[in-house]
Amino acid sequence: MGKRTTYIRQCAALLLILGALMGCQKHEDPIKLQPNAGPSFENVESEQYHVQLNAVPLPAGVEGTWQLFMGENGHFEDIHDPKSKFFGEPGEQYVIGWQAGHGEAYRVDEISVSFKSMNPQMLHPQPDSLSGNISVYLHAAEVRFGATGQWEVTEGAGGRILQADSHRAEFIGRPQTAYTVTWTTTYGSKSATVSWQFVTDELKADAGADQLDIKAGTGEEKYVTLEAFQPAGSAVEWALVGGEGGKLINSNIPSALFSGKADERYELQYTVTLDDQVSVDTVQIRFRGKWGMWKDERDGQSYRFIEHDGMEWMADNYNYAAYPGEGSWVYGFGYRAVVVDGHALETEEDRKKYGRLYHYLAAVESAPEGWRIPTVEEYEKLISDFGGGIAGKVNLEIGGASGMELPFGGDFEINSGTDPANRNVFSGQEIRGHFWTSNYAENYNSNYIFIVPQGLNEAGMAVYPVDYYMSSVRYVRDVQ
Numbered sequence: 276m277g278k279r280t281t282y283i284r285q286c287a288a289l290l291l292i293l294g295a296l297m298g299c300q301k302h303e304d305p306i307k308l309q310p311n312a313g314p315s316f317e318n319v320e321s322e323q324y325h326v327q328l329n330a331v332p333l334p335a336g337v338e339g340t341w342q343l344f345m346g347e348n349g350h351f352e353d354i355h356d357p358k359s360k361f362f363g364e365p366g367e368q369y370v371i372g373w374q375a376g377h378g379e380a381y382r383v384d385e386i387s388v389s390f391k392s393m394n395p396q397m398l399h400p401q402p403d404s405l406s407g408n409i410s411v412y413l414h415a416a417e418v419r420f421g422a423t424g425q426w427e428v429t430e431g432a433g434g435r436i437l438q439a440d441s442h443r444a445e446f447i448g449r450p451q452t453a454y455t456v457t458w459t460t461t462y463g464s465k466s467a468t469v470s471w472q473f474v475t476d477e478l479k480a481d482a483g484a485d486q487l488d489i490k491a492g493t494g495e496e497k498y499v500t501l502e503a504f505q506p507a508g509s510a511v512e513w514a515l516v517g518g519e520g521g522k523l524i525n526s527n528i529p530s531a532l533f534s535g536k537a538d539e540r541y542e543l544q545y546t547v548t549l550d551d552q553v554s555v556d557t558v559q560i561r562f563r564g565k566w567g568m569w570k571d572e573r574d575g576q577s578y579r580f581i582e583h584d585g586m587e588w589m590a591d592n593y594n595y596a597a598y599p600g601e602g603s604w605v606y607g608f609g610y611r612a613v614v615v616d617g618h619a620l621e622t623e624e625d626r627k628k629y630g631r632l633y634h635y636l637a638a639v640e641s642a643p644e645g646w647r648i649p650t651v652e653e654y655e656k657l658i659s660d661f662g663g664g665i666a667g668k669v670n671l672e673i674g675g676a677s678g679m680e681l682p683f684g685g686d687f688e689i690n691s692g693t694d695p696a697n698r699n700v701f702s703g704q705e706i707r708g709h710f711w712t713s714n715y716a717e718n719y720n721s722n723y724i725f726i727v728p729q730g731l732n733e734a735g736m737a738v739y740p741v742d743y744y745m746s747s748v749r750y751v752r753d754v755q
Contacts, residue, residue, distance in 0.1 A: 306337065308382040312373035313357075315386040323421045324365055324390045324462065330357035330373040338376045344385065345370035348463055364463040365422070366392035393422060393467040395460045400471065409475045410507035410549060413444040415458045422462040429470065430455035437508060445507035447549065448475045478506065480556035482545035487561045487568035487577050496534050497562035501543070503529035509549040516557070517542030537564025565678045566590055571643055576627075581678040584660065586653070586751050590680045592630025593748040595641055602637025604687050604745060609699050616685060617704025629684040629704070632745040635711050635722050646750035648713040651736055653751065654725045658734055668727060668734040679749075681727050683708045687745035705729065709746035712736070 313329035328351075333339045341354045341361070346369030352360040363369055367390060372383040399414040413436070418424040426444045428434040431454030437445040448454055457470040483502035491497035505511050505528075513526040513533075518541030524532040535541055541560040546553065561568055566579035567587065579590035597603045600610065605626055607619020620626045633641075638648060649657075658667035661677045671679040685703030694700050703709065708727040715722045722741050727734045739746075 308375040310375035312384040447508040478552040480547040480554040482556040482558035485559040505529040597641035603631040612699040615702040635741040
């Protein structure tokens, strides 16, 4: 019994020792800390300048904590969430770490996060342009990602900005003054700017280009939307100052609606007021009826035309000053010249009605692009199409059904044999109209002239030497 009891006691003691040893071994075995912070984020642009972190979750019993090691004004939505959002600022570089800790032991895995800098852009006006006015519409690229923007006059006296916190704003200054305006975008502690330097001009009203050939349907009342420019910060007002039967709708906006009747020429006045400055401009408006209207850009003169048989015929005598005194003449004004019939054309109204008298070759050379002198056959067909004979001639005269409005402008003869001193003679005004054709005979240096006589005589053709007789001109072109 004694030996058995001793053996049992020895075994029990051994088991206690082994248990103690095993317990000590389990307590001293450390947990492996292997944090994984996930991927880095470079040059990020996002709303509120944030990224969604993607660290690997830690095992139970291990605490995870996000930490900011480098960079200003960064913060975490939840420092213990491996999927936390991290917020920063534009243009900043950050180093952050995902720390795993157990007791006094810890380990960190680092990643980098960076956000793109703000890049404000001025879209209008362009930095190297000038509006040519005392005010201007400002337009910057719209701010994004939670940033704010602000316009400011940074140099120059008397300037101000309307809607200064909007990317679309209006600058108003004083005439002939140098200014600098700056657009600043801000997010958190960061800001970026773009500036524009310029010198203002005077306030200038711009009523838009003349519109003299508006095709506006077949109704008796015609409509057009006006195309004026309204300077920033200004008030505008339209007024009808010329023409009968016109009406303005919404006259206090630049794109006012205007109604009128066909073939009436209207003049509209456009007034711009800004602070104590006032500027006025006018525009000519005309709706097509019987006549279209074409403008010669060389001198700004406009000419009516009719459409007939696939062609456009000018309905006014040409009046472009081609080689004055050598290739074209105003009736009554010439070297060694006398006026036999009618009167010298002193007024612009008369000169526009009768046009100039041209040497044939000057008329050919001065034809506007796309236009030409008609042929004999085209004039003869025109007479025939509008009744032939005396009826056809009457329908081509002023007030006739054709709309051609041919006046009796006369002609100009060089070294006239009808004058005792062989002077140059203006004759035929209000007696006949002479119009060049293109049937030029170079061998004889002569050409056919289409003659429209006053009274009960038919129109016809006659051959004249081109160096001695100067005649009126009508041009034609294919329908545009």
